[in-house]
Amino acid sequence: MRTLMFLLQKEFRQIFRNAMILRMIIAMPIIQLLIMPMAADFEIKNITISIVDHDRSSYSQKLVNKIIASGYFRLNDYSSSFHESFGEFQNDNSDLILEIPLNFEKDLVRENSSDLFIAVNAINGTKASVGSSYLGRIISDYNSDIRLQRSEPQQMTASHLIEITTLNWFNPFLNYPFFMVPGILVVLVTMVGAFMCALNIVKEKEVGTIEQINVTPIKKYIFILGKLIPFWLIGIFIFSIGLFIIARFVYGIIPMGSVIVLYSFLGIYLIALLGIGLIISTYSNTQQQAMSLAFFCMMIFLLMSGLFTPIESMPEWAKVIAKCNPVTYFIEVMRMVVLKGSGFSDLIWQFLIICGMAVFFNTWAIVNYKKTS
Amino acid sequence: METDIVIKTEKLTKRFGDFIATNQITFDVQAGEIFGFLGANGAGKTTAMKMLCGLSTPTSGNATIAGFDIYRETEQIKKNIGYMSQKFSLYEDLTVLENINFFGGIYGLSKKRLSEKSESLIETLNMKELRKKLVGSLPLGWKQKLAFSVSILHEPKIVFLDEPTGGVDPVTRRQFWDLLYAAADRGITIFVTTHYMDEAEYCNRITMMVDGEIKALDTPKKLMQQYSSDSMDEVFYELARGAKRKAD
Structure with a gap:
């Protein structure tokens, strides 16, 4: 001892x-x-995005605003040529490309549907998947906003919408x-x-x-x-x-x-x-x-x-x-x-x-x- | 008298793979003797000494140290020996006094004995002003003198010194040997390895190791007669010339 x-x-x-x-x-x-x-910190912020807007309509403008306002994305460039944006993409200046087609607004109004194209830089897999799912959520959000605006009240009740509310336990x-x-x-x-x-x-x-x-x-x-x-x-x-x-x-x-x-x-x-x-x-x-x-x-x-x-x-x-x-x-x-x-x-x-x-x-x-x- | 023999080895051998570091060495050391262990670098001196201190287990052969068996009673042996290795082995980041207290303490010296001992040790070494200094800041010669004094703090029967004066100036070496003589006078057996042939002449008896074997064992005077030379230097050259191993 x-x-x-x-x-x-x-x-x-x-x-x-x-x-x-x-x-x-x-x-x-x-x-x-x-x-x-x-x-x-695994929260992905500051995802750079290139937006190719062929439509340049008020609808496309709204979508772009919504994306930027979300706080997760940083607009790298806003162009009307996919080629140009793809250059940025290749130079690693942007993580995502969102392409809004010509007649986006027209199709939405007339035919009630339109397509969007997203290209993801998947070198960093987490960033890519998180980024595209954020973007997907924003777009579907935007989608329901439009439906709300365009549909008649009685039609509203007919459409089925499941909304999920999450309660975070232990780390609220x-x-x-x-x-x-x-x-x-x-x-x-x-x-x-x-x-x-x-x-x-x-x-x-x-x-x-x-x-x-x-x-x-x-x-x-x-x-x-x-x-x-x-x-x-x-x-x-x-x-x-x-x-x-x-x-x-x-x-x-x-x-x-x-x-x-x-x-x-x-x-x-x-x-x-x-x-x-x-x-x-x-x-x-x-x-x-x-x-x-x-x-x-x-x-x-x-x-x-x-x-x-x-x-x-x-x-x-x-x-x-x-x-x-x-x-x-x-x-x-x-x-x-x-x-x-x-x-x-x-x-x-x-x-x-x-x-x-x-x-x-x-x-x-x-x-x-x-x-x- | 049988009890007068404190170290007794019989065909002590250490092998490292194919390499035989010490080959069947046999010798006795009497109590109170200053026993010199000489040899070129790589001759097997340190290996032999480590076996005797219980730091290394022999491959074959027998030995008793202070009457205790080298295989079975290593812990008993450790209580009865002191050791000062080739490397400086006090704690450089402790002061002189702290080192003395630490080593005295782990050898189980009582508080009173410890303070008496450290008092007289510092007195003898003339280190009163240096007692609170970190050991790392002392000159090499001082460190070696201190290390030796600490290694015999618990009054062991035998003290093993592995090239204690390497790199020390001649004056300090002389003082160091005075300490050895003083310890030997108190009855402590001193087992010392060295390269310095003038130091060899200070020993009571010496052995010469060449290639892991003992080539000569006698008093310095008799060895000089035997090889009809005037100094130990010549004896050493005569014997070491036959070495086949390269110095490391």
Whole structure:
């Protein structure tokens, strides 16, 4: 026990003496939480559109106004030649072309129907599909406006119109940061676990001090505890800054559920993550190797965690990876507790899995950590 | 007397794949002796020393350190030895005093012993003004003297020194050897590897390693007689010339 105290004292002295680490601990959560949720926003805005209007009628004018007024589109050019607009399209200046045919108004009035043509630049698939569906909605909206104007009142009642009203649960205003901030907090904590802990141990290997430790009678598990505890505390500290300061005061996110549940999960999650950091450190001899390895793990952890893309829509093999990924579970728990107010009884499965992972990774690390070669 | 032998090895061998780093080395070291371990780079000195410290497991052969078996009682051995590696191994981002306290602490020295020890250590090394300085800011010679003093803080039976004076100026080297003699006088056995042949002459007995094998083992004086030369330098050249391995 006394040995552990000496190790912890030494570890904290070194951490507080290292200006770089201190800055990282304070600045990283603040900056990442301020920048990332703003940028990592899936709401598609500013879709550029080229409109080819062969009709130039009051009806076509109304449609164009309606599109621009929606706020999602930015008019790139308004021409009467498809060829000209297609040039813009090819130069990547516009994402969408809407072609309004000649006699658009005449056909609508006389024959009650007319055709429109939309061309979509599908390099960015999400933008393309979201853009064209926005445009489709605006046009059908426009369509019902015209019907309303042109039809007789008695005809109105005869036409069947289904209108859908959506009620958004758990995040009523579809506020994007509400969805992202809890996830990004998880990323932050993960970085601390995997990176800082691994780098710290490998640094001792690199400098040679670990050899000095290995000739002392220190027990393996005491040494490892001496490394885990400081980073465990740092992880909790960073998480708290994020949750109680940035999330609350900048984004107005107050967890719906119990903070105790969150912290219990965080505690176990950090143990699992630090285990991964330890594993990385046992396999690498230089900080560079540890960095590359940790980076590799982080990329997979983040992209396969459901942070940016829903796991449900991944292919089966990817779902398997996501299910083996500790980050997945923490993000799930964060979103459930913070947004839905889920309690411990809803999260038993996640708790069991993360406990299992904590045991698994740490056992692996301790077995693989050798005092002798 | 049997108890006077603190290090006893028998055909100690370490292989790395096809490469035999140390090949069946056998020797005894008496308590209180300054035992020099000489050899060119890559001769297998560090490997041998790491096996004796319990940092590396031998491929075959036997050894006892302070009466403890090198395979089964490594933790016991670790309580009874000190070690100073080739790389500087104190924490550069801790102060002199913090390093002393840390290493004393993990060897289980009581608070009282620790403060007495660090007091006298700082006194001997004449580092009173430097005690609150980060170790990283000290000159190399000072660091090495400090590292040695820290490695014998817990009064081990044996201390292993791996090229402790590499890159240190002659004056400081002299002071360093004074520290070694003082420790030996207190009964600590000193096992030291070195490249410097003048240092070899300070040792009570020396072994010469060539290509992982012991080629000579005796007092410096007898070795010089045997090879009829005036200095250890010549003895070294005589022996090392036969080496087949390239220095790394």
